[in-house]
Amino acid sequence: MVEHQRRPGWAEVEEFLSQTLVHGGPGMAAVIESIDAAGMPRIEVAPTAGKLLMLLARISGARRVLEIGTLAGFSTIWLARGMPDGGHVTTCEFLPEHASVARRNIDAAGFGPMVDIRVGAALDTLVTLDGGEPYDFVFIDADKANNVEYLKWALRLTRPGAVIVMDNVVWEGAILDPVSDPDAGAIRAALEFMGASPALDATAIQTAGSKGWDGFAIAVVR
Template identity: 80%
Template sequence: MVEHRSMDGWVQVEDYLSATLVHGGAGMDAVVESIDAAGMPRIEVAPTAGKLLMLLARIQGARRVLEIGTLAGYSTIWLARGLPGDGHVTTCEFLPLHADVARKNIDAAGFGAMVEIRVGAALETLPALAGGEPYDLVFIDADKGNNLEYLKWAIKLTRPGSVIVLDNVIWEGTILDPGGDPDAGAIRDALEFMGASESLDATAIQTAGSKGWDGFAIAVVR
């Protein structure tokens, strides 16, 4: 896995933006603390990215959201914050420990009735969602090796006009020359699929901050 590195200036700017614009609240700080307490990896989205997900849900007018990769529920809560009272988030998490931590955090944030956590390999749990009401927004932030398959499922489970967000698409720039990094190669494959797909209209944004040099791709389903 690539090592993500941050420059002091990047983190200072991110901290300033978070304090000035994000206003996540003590509840979001508690989620981060739960990650550390459980010995989980600190791979949750940055606060600025979390609020972006919330705003995207609102801009989209989303009522149903699918998330692939729950971790401790940090991004899940941000997504739920962007939905109306009758909204619903389905989130897929591979590890039971992570799902347990996420459930406690989501319940504490007041979104327990709105969020369903599906535990297990996402490629095994996603097929059970087929045939249901389509999702308005999909956020993919899980194991990078399966990004392409997750994207294909996202298209199957959405509708024209739905939004798909794929996190971690720059990977410290290794997408230009993946070499022996299978994650970088898988990310590149996913980006090329997005660019060539007749079902998607996509772009990507580079970011620099506490999570290093990275970014996300965003697409609208045609």
């Protein structure tokens, strides 16, 4: 019998890719440490996904970014790193204790002046942003039940050519059998909204790694 060599798993490949390509630096490691120290859930984006956000923001030329779901500021910092001098990030966080951790991390990373953290229910915050200067880039990574509403607000608060990224759109494949999982049903509804909207041109990328089997939806506002 030939003994087959064990192949590396998703998380091991992700670690290699992070070390080889991402180069997050000690500041990003400190954010992860702050999450653990505060007893917060480890639901931040993977480093490879964080840098993808940075690159998408840079490629799109975004100067104004809206983030729905701050947690400890990990993705917020990546987004800020992709913006030019004078850029601005508005990020919405429901829990005050999470917003406090994020504020410290964002300030420590040197992006404090360009990041405005709004505390409270995101749908309440988004109402207050209506009528202001449009956003160039929106990242949605919050409670899944409100994804469709977040997308509607993203369309209202952006301009043609703006980029919208929504996280956690595969949900371990549960989007194909969402009956027993309300979050999966909400994610599927958001994807169907994106696909049917004449105002969006969208696709999705499946991912596999330390966060399991998941993915991003990426859309451009027409």
